[in-house]
Amino acid sequence: MVRSNTRDEILAAAARQFARAGFKGTSLHDIAVEVGCSKAALLYHFDSKEAILTEMCAPAIAELRELAARLAGLGPHAARTAAIEGFVDLVLRYRKEIQVIYGDLPGLLQQPEFLEVHLMTQRLQEALTGPSGSPAAHVAAKLVLAGTAAVAFDCIDYSDDDLRAALIAAAARVLTPEAS
């Protein structure tokens, strides 16, 4: 049993803090307190604050790279299913790191004005799941809501009308559990 490395403790503490308050919202002091060492000790093990983040995300990025490379040798249909299953697995395996990327949101949403947004989004979600509300239905609803916002976020090249039609059609497809 090797000694518990301070370096690993730093990575673990940083992952928790980044996931909770985001990268910009977390200071080296915060991490040092959780680890139980000085701020200077962090910068002895890592060149900078960003170096902590990049080393933390390196395994996830490497797996994403492997997945993308694996798709290149497949036909269209096989590539599609491999992309879906590979991405889902990867995302689930690196949930913590995903939270780091999305982690700056909670800092904003903890303001009382935005707490209401979370509540109303939940009511939207209930409308989408319908009265049944199986776990799979909840996942589908969440996927639609978050995916729609994300599409609007970085699909600036499409017109509103095109986006609207495509989004509504895609959402309808997700939310009809009768399709096999």
Place this chain on the structure above:
Amino acid sequence: MVRSNTRDEILAAAARQFARAGFKGTSLHDIAVEVGCSKAALLYHFDSKEAILTEMCAPAIAELRELAARLAGLGPHAARTAAIEGFVDLVLRYRKEIQVIYGDLPGLLQQPEFLEVHLMTQRLQEALTGPSGSPAAHVAAKLVLAGTAAVAFDCIDYSDDDLRAALIAAAARVLTPEAS
């Protein structure tokens, strides 16, 4: 024609800056430079930096509140379609504000280590759309990728196995354009 109000210019400039660098990544100085006034002028018109953000997002939040209230008086099926269409319209109408919420990401992803992530995500997306690549297919693929990550982000209550099955099934539903 009323005078172009400094207050409105501040809101517009803040929206652009927040969308580009995120809330935490934007300083009052940045906004003041773009407006062409002093930092103190911002704090004359608004109580604080956060007050700029909340006032900027107030219309979007109000519309979300109206949408949620409208759903309460509908049956399950009507509520579902109203939720989809209403949310899509709302998201498209307030794209800028959505970018503010998601805006802290670019600050991270501009690091060279994460630039590769964007490239590989695009290759995943191409695998999902298949060789056709219609705009609707691209929207569906983006919705799946971003939605999956978001589900993993805030569905900590479900087990990995449940999430995996539900996500793959939902993704398959979105990506089969033969369903009506």
Place this chain on the structure above:
DNA sequence: TCAGGTTCTGACCGATCGGTCAGGCATGAT
């Protein structure tokens, strides 16, 4: 016992942050 490397600390640095304050400068009513 000494030397040398690793690990870590406390003090400190310059920069930047959000925010405050006293006062200047218009304009318009009295």
Place this chain on the structure above:
DNA sequence: ATCATGCCTGACCGATCGGTCAGAACCTGA
């Protein structure tokens, strides 16, 4: 002419940030 009010500025504040540095503490092998 005077006063009040709205709008705005430059200087400044305390706090916090990421990062540096000299040296202490500790272990290890010679």
